[in-house]
Amino acid sequence: MNIKIEKIIKQFAKLPRVGTRAATRIVLNLLQDKNGRAEMLANALLDAAKNIHPCPICGVLTDSDICEYCGDASRQNGQLCIVRDLSDVLVLEKSGVFHGRYHVLGGNLSGVAGVTPDDLNIANIPMRIKNENIKEIIFALPNTIEGKTTQQYIISMVNDKDVSFSELASGVPLGGDLDYIDDGTLTIAFGGRKKL
Amino acid sequence: MNIKIEKIIKQFAKLPRVGTRAATRIVLNLLQDKNGRAEMLANALLDAAKNIHPCPICGVLTDSDICEYCGDASRQNGQLCIVRDLSDVLVLEKSGVFHGRYHVLGGNLSGVAGVTPDDLNIANIPMRIKNENIKEIIFALPNTIEGKTTQQYIISMVNDKDVSFSELASGVPLGGDLDYIDDGTLTIAFGGRKKL
Numbered sequence: 001m002n003i004k005i006e007k008i009i010k011q012f013a014k015l016p017r018v019g020t021r022a023a024t025r026i027v028l029n030l031l032q033d034k035n036g037r038a039e040m041l042a043n044a045l046l047d048a049a050k051n052i053h054p055c056p057i058c059g060v061l062t063d064s065d066i067c068e069y070c071g072d073a074s075r076q077n078g079q080l081c082i083v084r085d086l087s088d089v090l091v092l093e094k095s096g097v098f099h100g101r102y103h104v105l106g107g108n109l110s111g112v113a114g115v116t117p118d119d120l121n122i123a124n125i126p127m128r129i130k131n132e133n134i135k136e137i138i139f140a141l142p143n144t145i146e147g148k149t150t151q152q153y154i155i156s157m158v159n160d161k162d163v164s165f166s167e168l169a170s171g172v173p174l175g176g177d178l179d180y181i182d183d184g185t186l187t188i189a190f191g192g193r194k195k196l
Numbered sequence: 197m198n199i200k201i202e203k204i205i206k207q208f209a210k211l212p213r214v215g216t217r218a219a220t221r222i223v224l225n226l227l228q229d230k231n232g233r234a235e236m237l238a239n240a241l242l243d244a245a246k247n248i249h250p251c252p253i254c255g256v257l258t259d260s261d262i263c264e265y266c267g268d269a270s271r272q273n274g275q276l277c278i279v280r281d282l283s284d285v286l287v288l289e290k291s292g293v294f295h296g297r298y299h300v301l302g303g304n305l306s307g308v309a310g311v312t313p314d315d316l317n318i319a320n321i322p323m324r325i326k327n328e329n330i331k332e333i334i335f336a337l338p339n340t341i342e343g344k345t346t347q348q349y350i351i352s353m354v355n356d357k358d359v360s361f362s363e364l365a366s367g368v369p370l371g372g373d374l375d376y377i378d379d380g381t382l383t384i385a386f387g388g389r390k391k392l
Contacts, residue, residue, distance in 0.1 A: 001264075001286060001289070002248070002257060002258050002259060002263075002264065004243075004244055004247065004248060004259050005244065005248060005257060007240065008240045008241060008244050011236065011237050011240055012237070014233075015222045015225065015226070016218075016221045016222060016225050017214075017218040017221055017222065018213075018214070018218070018222065022212075022213040022214070024283060024286065025212045025213055025283060026211045026212060026213065026214065027244075028257070028281070028282050028283055029211065029212050030211070030241070030245075031244060031245065031248050031257055032250070032257065032282065032302070036245070037210075038241050038242075038244065038245035039241075039242060039245050040207065041207050041208070041238075041241065042237075042238040042239070042241035042242040042245065043238070043242075044203065044204045044207055045204060045226070045234050045235075045237065045238035045241075046234075046235060046238040046239075046242075047200075048200055048201065048204050048223075048227055048234065049226075049227065049232070049234035049235050049238065051200065052198065052200060052201060052227050054228070061198060061201060061224070061227055061228065062198050063198060063200050067198075068197075068198065085224070086224050086228065087220060087221060087224055090197060090220065093197070106228070
């Protein structure tokens with residue numbers, strides 16, 4: 001196998017959700033394409049890498065000074081939804097369940113992985129609460145130890161009586177078969193059972 | 197969602213084995229990377245697209261005049277293995293089962309998809325037989341109607357009494373559970389059963 005091709009396959013294989021097999025297929029497909037798709041993709045990527053940057057307020061990627069959510073006055077409704085990654089914003093936007101402002105942390109605190117508050121987009125949350133008149137912080141973080149730790153850290157950092165905090169409900173997902181639910185979720189769902 | 201990001205996600209989603217979900221993850225990951233991985237990948241791709249081309253003899257991608265297989269004299273052993281795609285060459289090379297020369301067709305004849313001999317790397321096979329003193333042509337094409345049609349077309353085109361033709365054996369794969377084997381394979385495996 002040609003070394004140049006092997007090198008680029010290795011680079012593709014490092015992308016999330018792409019292994020060596022898929023990377024090989026992708027690279028061979030691109031390099032054999034007669035319509036110059038490899039160049040098109042590469043140029044689009046270069047252009048994006050140059051012009052796209054995180055919104056200085058919330059961390060959502062944008063090619064403007066501030067992102068579409070922070071620039072939308074109708075979203076200043078006093079609610080701030082704190083998520084781990086940009087992809088979580090996309091999921092929430094697709095569901096249409098939330099119409100306030102977002103805050104992307106870029107990760108969760110983790111002793112194991114050595115992620116400290118300085119590594120995350122946390123410091124400017126108090127300023128946002130003031131500037132944007134935030135009344136409720138909704139945590140949409142992963143339901144994990146790291147997620148809960150991060151949540152707790154932010155609550156104690158904000159320390160503002162005028163701000164209420166909430167987190168997404170835990171339980172059995174819609175259509176979830178009890179056979180496939182882990183014990184932890186079952187315990188939480190049981191403890192939080194609703195009277196009918 | 198920013199339009200520029202959406203556009204590049206759409207381009208990634210068109211790659212083989214990548215859907216919208218994986219493309220979103222890949223693009224967000226690349227654009228948020230602080231080590232400039234997006235630029236590195238784009239530049240590697242541009243470089244490859246400029247320098248990599250199919251070997252004029254066999255169709256394998258290379259950045260030299262001819263590919264590593266056609267340039268390797270020890271591989272001129274009278275055997276020519278005809279495959280559909282470059283990825284098939286990689287699979288065969290990984291297995292170490294074949295040590296002759298390859299010929300990549302770039303597809304199979306197909307009435308439905310409108311693939312004619314002119315669309316494939318077929319025309320120079322007779323010249324290769326002469327130049328490289330080929331004595332056996334081994335078809336490693338897909339076990340499909342299109343594969344068999346292509347095979348038949350090449351046999352009648354070559355029409356050379358000094359060249360023998362063979363194809364890979366059909367049957368139950370190693371570790372193959374009969375429950376999961378289709379009827380066609382079972383019929384072939386049954387008809388070709390080996391006396392013990």
